Amino acid sequence: MISLAGGSRPGDGYHPQVTTADPLVLARDLSKRFGSFTAVDGISFSVAPGEAFGFLGPNGAGKSSTMRMIGCVSPPTGGELRVLGMDPARDGARIRALLGVVPQQDSLDMELTVRENLILYGRYFDLSYRESRARADELLDFVQLADRAGDEVEPLSGGMKRRLTIARGLVNRPRLLLLDEPTTGLDPQARHLLWDRLYRLKQDGVSLVLTTHYMDEAEQLCDRLVVMDKARIVAEGSPRALIAEHATREVLEVRFAPDARPAEDDPRLAGVAERIEVLPDRTLLYTQDGEAAAVTLHDRGLRPVATLVRRSSLEDVFLRLTGRTLVD
Amino acid sequence: MLASLARLMPGTTGLPGRRGIRLLERNVWVYRRSWIALVTGFFEPLFYLLGMGYGMGALVGEIEGLPYAVFVAPALMATAAMNGALYDSTFNLFYKLRYARTYDAVLATPLGPADVASGEVAWALIRGSLYAVAFVVLMLLLGLALSPLVLLTIPGSLLIGFAAAGVGTAATTWMRRWQDFDLVAVFTLPLFLFSATFFPVTAYPEPIRTIVELTPLYRGIHLLRALSTGQPDPAIVLDVVYLLVLGLVGMSITSRRLGKLLLR
Known part of the structure; x- marks a missing residue:
C-alpha cells in the first residue's frame, strides 16, 4: 500500500510521476525507521537522467535519511529502492562506485593535504595513481583550489572545504551526484560560486540530487523537487509549478x-x-x-x-x- | 566467519576486506609526513631492555639458566607488539571513528566495513613489523638471541599484534568517551607485569599459574621466548592457534560493529 501525504494537508492527491526512461533513482513506498522513530514514511519518487532533483524540507523532515539510503550507506527498512537500476541491499558497492556523494558534514581527511585528499579518494575507486593525480589536478582547477593544492585541509575556509568535498565527490566521474545541503553555512559569495559549479556539472550531463532548506537554492538549481515534511512527501513539481499551484x-x-x-x-x-x-x-x-x-x-x-x-x-x-x- | 564478513560487503566478490589495501595506502601516506612518530614506538622496548634487562639483570643474575637480559628481551618484544597494536587500534581508531569521521567518507566509496577493519588491522601489523625487525637486529647485536630461530620472532610478534589489534578494534567500537580508554590500562598493565615477563611462570602457585597461562600476552611471550632462546616446545602450537583465533574473532566482531555504527 502506498501512503502519501496526510489527508488534511495541501498536496493531497499528489501521485509520483514515473518516467518511462530508466530512472536513475526509483523509490516506491520507501521507509526508514530507527526503533520506534520513523525518519522516512513511505515516500515514492523517481529521478530521471540529466535531471536536477531536490528534496526541500525543514530540519528533521527525513531528507538526509533519504539521501543516505540512496547513497547505499543506510539500508531501507521498508519499500523498494533502485539506484542506477540496481538494488542497494545487494549491489551497494557497485552502486557506490558510480555515485558521487557530498555529505552534510565535510568529512575531509584532516591528516592529508588538499591534493592528497582527492588522489587518495580516487584510489578508493580503484583508479591508478596516474589517473587519480590527473583527475585531482583537473578538479582542483574546476573548484578553484589549485593554489591550495599542497596545503593542509584544516585552515581552509568553510566555502573552500565545501568545494573540496564536491571535487572529491566528482573524482570517480559519477553519473549521479548526491549533495546533502551543499551550501548550508556558506557566505553569499561562496554559495554563488558553488551554484555556478553545480550548474556547469548539470550542463555536462551529471544528474544532481540535492537536499536544501534554502528556497533560492532550490529555485536556482532544481528542475523538479519534492517538498518533505514530517517524513513524508507533501508536494512535487517544478519550482514554477509549485508556486503556481500552492501560491x-x-x-x-x-x-x-x-x-x-x-x-x-x-x-x-x-x-x-x-x-x-x-x-x-x-x-x-x-x-x-x-x-x-x-x-x-x-x-x-x-x-x-x-x-x-x-x-x-x-x-x-x-x-x-x-x-x-x-x-x- | 568469512561468510558473515561477505554479507557486510554486498555486491563485491573475492576475499572479504580485500579493499582494505586502499585504507592501508591512506595510512602510509599520512605517516609519510610524520614518520618521526613511527620511530617512537621502538624506544619503549629499548628503554625497558636497558633498564630491566641490564640494570636489574645485574642484580638478578641468571633465570632458568639464561642471562637475565636474554630472558627478558623476547618478553619485552612481545609486550611492545601488543602495546603498539593496541595504541593504533584504540586511540587512533576512536579518533577516526568519532571525530575525524574518516570512515563516513570511506564508506561512500566501494569500500565497506570489512575493508575498514582489515585495512586498519593490516596497518597496525605493518607498523608492528617495523619495530619487530628493529628489535631483532638489536637482540642480535647485543648477543641476546641464542638461536637462528630468533628470526621467527618477527612473524611471531605480528601474530601478537594481530590478536591485540583484533581485540582492540572490537573494544573501541563500544567506547563512547576518551575516559573509557582508562579501562585499557586496567587490562594491559597486569598483562605486562604478570605474564612471565620479568620472572618465570613457575614462580606462581597453582591455580594462579594456570590462569596466567591462559592470558594472551603470556602465550605471546612464551612463543617469542621459545624462538629467541632456541627452545621450542610443543606448546608453541597452542600459542599460535590461540593468538590467531583471538585476532580473527576480534576482526569479525569489528566489521559487524562498524557496520552497525556507520551504516545506520
Whole structure:
C-alpha cells in the first residue's frame, strides 16, 4: 500500500510521476525507521537522467535519511529502492562506485593535504595513481583550489572545504551526484560560486540530487523537487509549478503601526486577496495583483507604514505546506 | 566467519576486506609526513631492555639458566607488539571513528566495513613489523638471541599484534568517551607485569599459574621466548592457534560493529 501525504494537508492527491526512461533513482513506498522513530514514511519518487532533483524540507523532515539510503550507506527498512537500476541491499558497492556523494558534514581527511585528499579518494575507486593525480589536478582547477593544492585541509575556509568535498565527490566521474545541503553555512559569495559549479556539472550531463532548506537554492538549481515534511512527501513539481499551484502570482506585504494592525477577520481585509496571513510583524496578502490590492486597502482606509509587492517564491509554498512552527 | 564478513560487503566478490589495501595506502601516506612518530614506538622496548634487562639483570643474575637480559628481551618484544597494536587500534581508531569521521567518507566509496577493519588491522601489523625487525637486529647485536630461530620472532610478534589489534578494534567500537580508554590500562598493565615477563611462570602457585597461562600476552611471550632462546616446545602450537583465533574473532566482531555504527 502506498501512503502519501496526510489527508488534511495541501498536496493531497499528489501521485509520483514515473518516467518511462530508466530512472536513475526509483523509490516506491520507501521507509526508514530507527526503533520506534520513523525518519522516512513511505515516500515514492523517481529521478530521471540529466535531471536536477531536490528534496526541500525543514530540519528533521527525513531528507538526509533519504539521501543516505540512496547513497547505499543506510539500508531501507521498508519499500523498494533502485539506484542506477540496481538494488542497494545487494549491489551497494557497485552502486557506490558510480555515485558521487557530498555529505552534510565535510568529512575531509584532516591528516592529508588538499591534493592528497582527492588522489587518495580516487584510489578508493580503484583508479591508478596516474589517473587519480590527473583527475585531482583537473578538479582542483574546476573548484578553484589549485593554489591550495599542497596545503593542509584544516585552515581552509568553510566555502573552500565545501568545494573540496564536491571535487572529491566528482573524482570517480559519477553519473549521479548526491549533495546533502551543499551550501548550508556558506557566505553569499561562496554559495554563488558553488551554484555556478553545480550548474556547469548539470550542463555536462551529471544528474544532481540535492537536499536544501534554502528556497533560492532550490529555485536556482532544481528542475523538479519534492517538498518533505514530517517524513513524508507533501508536494512535487517544478519550482514554477509549485508556486503556481500552492501560491498566488504576487504577495503584498504590509506593515502596520502596532495599534493600527487589523485582525485576520477585519472586514476591511475581506476579499482583498485570495489568502491573508497575519504575522506578528507583518500581514501577507496572497493575490494575483499586489498593486491593486494595495490600492484597495488604501481605499478602505487602511494606512500601512510600509508596503512591498513581490513575486511569490518557493518560500511561500514551503511555509504554506510545512507551516511556520519552528522545527529543529 | 568469512561468510558473515561477505554479507557486510554486498555486491563485491573475492576475499572479504580485500579493499582494505586502499585504507592501508591512506595510512602510509599520512605517516609519510610524520614518520618521526613511527620511530617512537621502538624506544619503549629499548628503554625497558636497558633498564630491566641490564640494570636489574645485574642484580638478578641468571633465570632458568639464561642471562637475565636474554630472558627478558623476547618478553619485552612481545609486550611492545601488543602495546603498539593496541595504541593504533584504540586511540587512533576512536579518533577516526568519532571525530575525524574518516570512515563516513570511506564508506561512500566501494569500500565497506570489512575493508575498514582489515585495512586498519593490516596497518597496525605493518607498523608492528617495523619495530619487530628493529628489535631483532638489536637482540642480535647485543648477543641476546641464542638461536637462528630468533628470526621467527618477527612473524611471531605480528601474530601478537594481530590478536591485540583484533581485540582492540572490537573494544573501541563500544567506547563512547576518551575516559573509557582508562579501562585499557586496567587490562594491559597486569598483562605486562604478570605474564612471565620479568620472572618465570613457575614462580606462581597453582591455580594462579594456570590462569596466567591462559592470558594472551603470556602465550605471546612464551612463543617469542621459545624462538629467541632456541627452545621450542610443543606448546608453541597452542600459542599460535590461540593468538590467531583471538585476532580473527576480534576482526569479525569489528566489521559487524562498524557496520552497525556507520551504516545506520
